[in-house]
Amino acid sequence: MTDIASSPLVIITSPRLSYRQRLTQLALTAEEAIDYPQLPAAARRAFETGLVSDLHEGHAPYRPRYLLPDYSVALKNGSEYLELEPPRDLREAVDFLQILYHHVPSITTYPVYFGDIDMLLLPYLDGWMSDEELDREITRLWRFLDRTIPDAFAHANIGPVDNRIARSVLRVDSELGQVVPNLTLKWDPETSGDGLLQAAADAIVAVNKPHIANHPMMSRDFPEGYGVVSCYNTLPLGGGSHTLTRLNLAESVARHEGEIDAYLTRTLPEHIELTFQVIEARIRFLVEEAKFYEHSFLVDEGLIHPDRFTAMFGIYGVAELVEGLLPGSRYGRDAEARDLADKVIEHISEAVERRELPHCRNGRAMLHAQSGISEDIGVTAGARIPIGAEPEIVEHIETVAHHHSAFSSGISDIIALDSGIRSNPEALVDLTRGAFDRGMREVTFNVEGCDLVRVTGYMVRLSDIEKLANEGSRINSTVLGAESVENWGLLGRLPRVVSVETDPRLGTR
Amino acid sequence: MILAPAGTISHPIEPRIDVFEVAGVVRSSFVDGPGNRYVLFLQGCNFDCTACHNPSTIGRCDGCAVCVDVCPHTALAVPVAGRILFDPSACDQCGDCRTVCPISADPTIRLRSVDAVLTEIRTVAPFVRGVTVTGGEPTLQLGALKSLFSRMGADPELGPLTRLVDTNGSLAPAGWHELLPVLDGAMVDLKSGTPQLHRRITRSEQSHVVASLHLLADAGKLAEVRLLLIEGVTDTDVELEAWARIVTAVDPGVSVRVMPFRHEGTRTAAREWPITGERAIERVVDRLRDLGLTGPFGA
Numbered sequence: 001m002t003d004i005a006s007s008p009l010v011i012i013t014s015p016r017l018s019y020r021q022r023l024t025q026l027a028l029t030a031e032e033a034i035d036y037p038q039l040p041a042a043a044r045r046a047f048e049t050g051l052v053s054d055l056h057e058g059h060a061p062y063r064p065r066y067l068l069p070d071y072s073v074a075l076k077n078g079s080e081y082l083e084l085e086p087p088r089d090l091r092e093a094v095d096f097l098q099i100l101y102h103h104v105p106s107i108t109t110y111p112v113y114f115g116d117i118d119m120l121l122l123p124y125l126d127g128w129m130s131d132e133e134l135d136r137e138i139t140r141l142w143r144f145l146d147r148t149i150p151d152a153f154a155h156a157n158i159g160p161v162d163n164r165i166a167r168s169v170l171r172v173d174s175e176l177g178q179v180v181p182n183l184t185l186k187w188d189p190e191t192s193g194d195g196l197l198q199a200a201a202d203a204i205v206a207v208n209k210p211h212i213a214n215h216p217m218m219s220r221d222f223p224e225g226y227g228v229v230s231c232y233n234t235l236p237l238g239g240g241s242h243t244l245t246r247l248n249l250a251e252s253v254a255r256h257e258g259e260i261d262a263y264l265t266r267t268l269p270e271h272i273e274l275t276f277q278v279i280e281a282r283i284r285f286l287v288e289e290a291k292f293y294e295h296s297f298l299v300d301e302g303l304i305h306p307d308r309f310t311a312m313f314g315i316y317g318v319a320e321l322v323e324g325l326l327p328g329s330r331y332g333r334d335a336e337a338r339d340l341a342d343k344v345i346e347h348i349s350e351a352v353e354r355r356e357l358p359h360c361r362n363g364r365a366m367l368h369a370q371s372g373i374s375e376d377i378g379v380t381a382g383a384r385i386p387i388g389a390e391p392e393i394v395e396h397i398e399t400v401a402h403h404h405s406a407f408s409s410g411i412s413d414i415i416a417l418d419s420g421i422r423s424n425p426e427a428l429v430d431l432t433r434g435a436f437d438r439g440m441r442e443v444t445f446n447v448e449g450c451d452l453v454r455v456t457g458y459m460v461r462l463s464d465i466e467k468l469a470n471e472g473s474r475i476n477s478t479v480l481g482a483e484s485v486e487n488w489g490l491l492g493r494l495p496r497v498v499s500v501e502t503d504p505r506l507g508t509r
Numbered sequence: 510m511i512l513a514p515a516g517t518i519s520h521p522i523e524p525r526i527d528v529f530e531v532a533g534v535v536r537s538s539f540v541d542g543p544g545n546r547y548v549l550f551l552q553g554c555n556f557d558c559t560a561c562h563n564p565s566t567i568g569r570c571d572g573c574a575v576c577v578d579v580c581p582h583t584a585l586a587v588p589v590a591g592r593i594l595f596d597p598s599a600c601d602q603c604g605d606c607r608t609v610c611p612i613s614a615d616p617t618i619r620l621r622s623v624d625a626v627l628t629e630i631r632t633v634a635p636f637v638r639g640v641t642v643t644g645g646e647p648t649l650q651l652g653a654l655k656s657l658f659s660r661m662g663a664d665p666e667l668g669p670l671t672r673l674v675d676t677n678g679s680l681a682p683a684g685w686h687e688l689l690p691v692l693d694g695a696m697v698d699l700k701s702g703t704p705q706l707h708r709r710i711t712r713s714e715q716s717h718v719v720a721s722l723h724l725l726a727d728a729g730k731l732a733e734v735r736l737l738l739i740e741g742v743t744d745t746d747v748e749l750e751a752w753a754r755i756v757t758a759v760d761p762g763v764s765v766r767v768m769p770f771r772h773e774g775t776r777t778a779a780r781e782w783p784i785t786g787e788r789a790i791e792r793v794v795d796r797l798r799d800l801g802l803t804g805p806f807g808a
Contacts, residue, residue: 394632394636430637431636433635
């Protein structure tokens, strides 16, 4: 299987890694020493040759990829395991959450979800607390998160109700300009109000955060509630995803000989099934061998429920697939290419609906447009239009919007804007309204000229990348951003955006 | 929809109230007024500003045909009844015809009906806060402009969109009174403080512009006053004091935008002026504040 681990000695002596980073790398190296879960021969071949990838989740999964604990349960009940009484005021509630975060794992070893932070804290907000005092409390929490959880996949959510804490978060977050936490605003065109969206727009032109989720659309797919975490992964609240395994559609079409129909009826279904076999093997190991869900106080105390965990079926390279099947067409520019993309996505979506999986919410995986990792050279993320080939903004949004409904566990399209928008952030409100009107599930803007830029879902400070080569970085994801800069020409091509999700290698290569 | 197909006459002389002479369209712009806007650029301007950054929108083709022989793609043909024939399928947008035009016009300009413009606005309606008509000078096509804005106002889907013009302020009071009932606001360029400089850099009279500012402010429809900052020309003490005096008399609290001068698109005569330096805008805004204007000041 793919050997991505370095030798223990290289890790231990790497001058650019912190103690904690060395520890994580050593754990990964140990995990890679175990045989990969048993796979049928064809699936093993697909995995080894890059058709199917598990995004370096490791050989022996011992924690789910993403966990979205329902922290409100613990705030209400306290925690027996952690010997904590329910908090009584805002400061106690913040302390309580900080302790909890410490005990929430994910693929990065850190939590990826801090909860709907405004809704969690609102019950503790006294009417007499001034905005200045509130901002000071949020600043303390924000500083704690950035300094102790150095990983930009970690995400806080706010909204959809306009409230004082959401406003404070937007103020503080844009003032601090930190990589952590990443931020999503849940916004409902009918009920949230333009005021909240305008406050978000003002923050976006400063720090390229928050990402904005179409709340009514998300709520339809997740009646139990949802959170947006990591790189635009939308997952059930009180649950998460065992794994994110992805099918490389550019590679899939390269392995096909024959007509389009034969691809759709023969090659594609075959490749989809191979992906499912890898997903199933990983789920079975996590649940049945490592038995994560049997040994977690998060389950015992009702913060997560095993039956709310799904698996994410990721795809990427829709653009290359379409242009491979229809030589001479340009995805994002002609209707023929768009229609074929729709057809392919529909086929995959139906297959995901049909295929039963063990230990999954509703017995099914959820489709995800995977936003890439730093080593993806020449393959476009998810169902995006290739960098540099984007049409004008309204057409761009309309081209991608009408397949957004298929990707219930998230899809990212990043709309790049030049710095002129800074003097007119109202335009961001209008563009968001338009995007949601056209059926976009979520939208992200990347405004040129910010130090904080979105590599895909996660944020990187350009100033950190410059320092990395010499000094290393206390923030793990800086390395990934730096690789993207190198592999995708991120700095030279701003405001165009490249995509990376995750890669546990922290600079030991 | 484009009214004039290949090889047909594209420039009627008679004013028609249901047709625009359109220099360009931007479906989504955040630099032409508040929020995201649909922007219609009309052909033709009655000023002749040295600093114009889009000079080929100034003239309206009179069929002189100097461009016909210059076109390397034979997309233009000898005029019929004084009007140029244009074949868009042969054109590759090289711009040679615009460069050679003695009256800063554009023989490739097409006509577009108000209906066609409304149809296109509908396609972007959920994405925009409003429509800005600019140019050229939009009020020179007053009939079609009025027709567009009144039909927008009566349309259930387009009614909520704001209707702005970006104007040089030359329209006569009678014209404004026709337009005001269907207009939400005007952004007006006041190109100089003194009438002398105005004449020199626009070859037009300032008094009409000042009258328009008062008329629009009295009607509550003066959305913004703009100053193009040409260092050493429009920002001298005399000029800024005169400029501030005019605007203060109109409304000291009106929105003001000081715009940087750039060389892109300008004709040779403008290249002698320096492009606006980094701190200059801030400096001029501070000066205008000292002179009694309260803003808000846009960047």
